[in-house]
Amino acid sequence: MPVMVQDIMKLLCSISEKRKMKAAVKHSGKGALVTGAVAFVGGLVGGPPGLAVGGAVGGLLGAWMTSGQFKPVPQILMELPPAEQQKLFNEVAAIVRNLDWMDAVQLTTLVMGSQALQQQLVAMLVNYVTKELQAEICYDD
Incomplete structure (x- = not known):
């Protein structure tokens, strides 16, 4: 039975879609860059007071830019x-290795029929997203 990476990715998309999982990828580097750039320009234009104002404005702008950037987990996975898909495939394959399936539809049906398998896969997915992608998971209720 040839095991396809795309079948596993479709399975993970189905599970994360069912749980309404979203991830917020933290872009702290981008926020720091904006803060520094605005502070620098403020310092050039207004001297020491401009540097203080530029730092404050840049900090607010950087924080605003990086907050609340949630994307659906299925979109991130695809x-x-x-x-990275191969890495995820290897982790999922270890969990579903005892299942007999031919395609993504059959695999998804088997997994959705087992609460224990769903929980294992969700835990693995949450671990992957938080550690590998350094993102924060939320559930859209």
Whole structure:
């Protein structure tokens, strides 16, 4: 039975869609860059007082830019590069290795029929998203 990476990705998308999982990827580097740039320009234009104002405005702008950037987990999964998809595939394959399936539909049906398998896969997915992607998971209720 050839095991396909895309079948596993579709399974993970189905599970994360059912749980309404979203992830907020933290872009702290981008926020820091904006803060520093605005502070620098403020310092050039207004000297020491301009530096203080530029730092405050830049800090607020950087915080605003990086807050609340939630994306659906299925979208994130499908946008992963092939190497990352393969890494996820290997982790999922270890969990579903005892199942007999032919395609994504059959695999998804088998997993959705087992609460224990769903919980294992969700835990693995949450761990992957938080550690590998450094994102925060939330559930859209």
